[in-house]
Amino acid sequence: MEQTFTWKQKNKLFMGIVLPILITQVGLYLMNFVDTVMSGRAGANDLAGVAIGSSLWVPVYTGLSGILVSITPIIAQYIGAKQNKKVPFAVMQGVYLSIVLSLFIFIVGAFTVDLVLQKMNLETEVRTIAKDYLIGLSYGIIPLFVYSVLRSFIDALGHTRVSMVITLLSLPINIVFNYLLIFGKAGFPRLGGAGAGYATAITYWIIVGIAILIILTKVPFVEYKVFRHFYSISLSNWGSILKLGLPIGFAIFFETSIFSAVTLLMSSFSTITIAAHQVAINFGSLLYMIPLSISMALTIVVGFEVGAKRNPDARQYTKLGIGYALLMAIVSAAIIYFFQEPIAKIYSTNPDVIELTSQFLIYAIFFQLSDAIAAPIQGALRGYKDVNITFIMTLISYWVIGLPLGYVLANYTELAAFGYWIGLIAGLAAGAITLTWRLLIVQRKSSAVNETL
Structure with missing residues (x-):
């Protein structure tokens, strides 16, 4: 990270950070x-x-990993303020905390997964696959x-390019183990959807191993002596x-869990509806990686500038990030509109699933x-370490406005499952x-505080 003075310099630095994050995400x-x-x-099935398994896991993972995201603005502000000696201690405390959170989730999950799945109106085979998928995934928490x-x-x-390289190295391994474990190839058992959970857990172990090796051996990470002192x-x-x-x-958690809650509420609909809804959500979430990556980059650059007490620069980076996000939203919406059916066919060969997915994707356009x-605004606010009000706003937008509206539309109008999507759009x-x-x-x-210093 370095100080920038012109829009051109900021754009170059920002894109150098955000593009690897996007590829990583x-x-x-x-x-x-x-x-x-x-x-x-x-x-x-x-x-x-x-x-269903992903709908239970994703909000838990994203919510708890979001706690650990706080390490990014903490370290960014340390570096901006030139307090590098505090960095390794902060990282190690984060590692300790991450292990405790992992064990907590593992224990809670062991006692609750069966209860949750049994309360859902699912076919027996679907329920079994969801449980086995979560068991396999738990080994990688x-x-x-x-x-x-x-x-x-x-x-x-x-x-951020280092994170990108780590991810690109591990992705082919995930695909290979999915192939082996889902379909039972090369002497491996055929586990079906459950095999995806085990394959992903194996990949997570590979990712963390590569990251530790890089931090211990490569400049500039080795200079911080992380893992050299416990x-x-x-x-x-x-x-x-x-x-x-x-x-x-x-x-x-409140942002991601609303999508999971909708999926769970849709368990009252047919298996075809659940599958089509999940496909549309899955693809929409893939496109969401663009604004999410911009958000993560803004946390880094805004945190760095705020730590150095350069608020005008922090504001300029925020405008830059939002501008890029809006431009890409237009592109994403066009992709969905013109390629609904081809997108659906990537996920399924079932004609009913394909037809219904194409209809759900139209609603996904409005998410963009x-x-x-x-x-991007959430990312910028994290750079300022302003998070409490954001949490309250998210809770109200998604759970007080979005979900109740979706429930009413889905259950008391002819919109049926599409009513939930309209509620999501309103909440967003x-x-x-x-x-x-x-x-x-x-x-x-922030500007007023700095002017008084």
Whole structure:
């Protein structure tokens, strides 16, 4: 990371950070994408089972990993303020905390998964596949959460290309093990959709191993001497991480869990409807990697500039990020509109699933504009370490406005399953509007504080 003085310099630095993040996010997401696509090739029940399993896992993972995302602005501000000696201690405390969170999730999941699945109106085979998928995935929880911390450290230094390389190296392995375990090739058992969970867990162990090796051997990471000294657990430092991370984690949880909640509510519809809904959500989420990556890049650059007390530069980066997100939203909407059926055919060969998916994808177009505004603003606010109000706004937008509206439309109008999607669109729009208002307030306050120093 370095100080910039012109729009051209900022654009070059920002794109140098955001493009590797985008490739990394797409690569990580492709693991879920591959799970869904390859499970769909195994059968509609496998696709539905993995859809239900993912709907239970994704909000838990994203919410708790969101807590660990707080490591990024913490380290970015340390570096901006030239307090590099504090970095390795913060990273190690994050690693310790990630392991504790992993064990907590593992234990809670062991006692609750059966209860949750049994309360859902699912076919027996779909329920079994969902459970087995989650069991396989659980073996990768610890390495996944540890990697979240290590990646935050790597990205906060501005070396987002390293995270990109790690992901690109591991993705082919995920595909290979999916092929072997889902379809029972080369002497491996045929596990169907459940095999995707085990394949992804194996990949998570490979990712964290590569990250640790790079941090221990490559410049500039080796200069911070992470893993060279195992500090004692600092509950006060955990408190600092959690104070910043919990609102981030809850905000991400409420944002992602609403999609999972809709999928679970759709268990009252047919297996074909569940499968088609999941396909549309899966592809829409793939496109969401663009504004999400811009959001993550903004957390880094805004955190760096705020740490150095350069608020005008922080505002310029925010405008740059939102501008790029809006441009890409238009492109994403066009892709969905013109290629509905070909997109659906990537996931399934079932004509009923393809037809219904094409209809759901039309609604996904309207997600793009709201995401292009809300996601980058959330990233900028995290760079300012402003997270509490964002959490409240997210809760209200998605769970007070979006989900109830969707439930009413789905159950009391002829819209049926499409009613949930209209509710999601309304919730996302409300979030975009309120977050914009919050960003303007935070920017004014930050500038006023610096002027008085």
